[in-house]
Amino acid sequence: MAGNSRRRGRRYSIRRSALHGKGAFALQPIPRGARIGEYTGERIVEDEADRRYPEEGDGPHHTFLFALADGGIIDAAVGGNSMRFLNHSCDPNCEAIEEDGRIFIDTLRRIRPGEELVYDYNFILDVPHTAAEKRRYPCNCGSRHCRGTILAKKR
Numbered sequence: 795m796a797g798n799s800r801r802r803g804r805r806y807s808i809r810r811s812a813l814h815g816k817g818a819f820a821l822q823p824i825p826r827g828a829r830i831g832e833y834t835g836e837r838i839v840e841d842e843a844d845r846r847y848p849e850e851g852d853g854p855h856h857t858f859l860f861a862l863a864d865g866g867i868i869d870a871a872v873g874g875n876s877m878r879f880l881n882h883s884c885d886p887n888c889e890a891i892e893e894d895g896r897i898f899i900d901t902l903r904r905i906r907p908g909e910e911l912v913y914d915y916n917f918i919l920d921v922p923h924t925a926a927e928k929r930r931y932p933c934n935c936g937s938r939h940c941r942g943t944i945l946a947k948k949r
Contacts, residue, residue, distance in 0.1 A: 804822075806824075813881040814934060817881045817912075818877075818911040830880075831876070835872055835878070843857075858870035877897075886914045
């Protein structure tokens with residue numbers, strides 16, 4: 795079940811989101827620094843990710859892929875859990891943490907009941923982040939800090 799914690803009951807539920815598709819919403823207060831869950835799915839290599847999700851066309855691009863530091867990729871569309879429904883925000887209340895080749899989602903601050911759980915995808919492309927690329931990876935978070943894209947800021 796989504797967001798189960800044996801001691802405290804369900805922490806979140808999955809439902810329609812104004813940000814994008816489905817989202818995860820807190821059912822109860824969640825403290826800062828709490829581990830929400832692990833982002834799971836099939837572990838694949840980059841060539842397989844490219845085969846499954848070719849970069850074609852000019853429309854918005856969407857997958858459940860999560861890149862790991864070792865070059866591996868988690869595809870949550872195959873064997874993934876509810877963590878794949880956490881949406882992007884430029885003003886996140888959660889963060890993704892990689893530990894020993896696994897991805898966990900932790901809260902950055904106290905979460906109120908009803909609040910959507912979001913983290914900054916900080917998506918990085920191997921090509922320049924041009925205006926056209928930014929349009930392919932739009933952000934709809936509505937934050938006053940919104941950069942208009944899920945792409946990471948270029949260093």
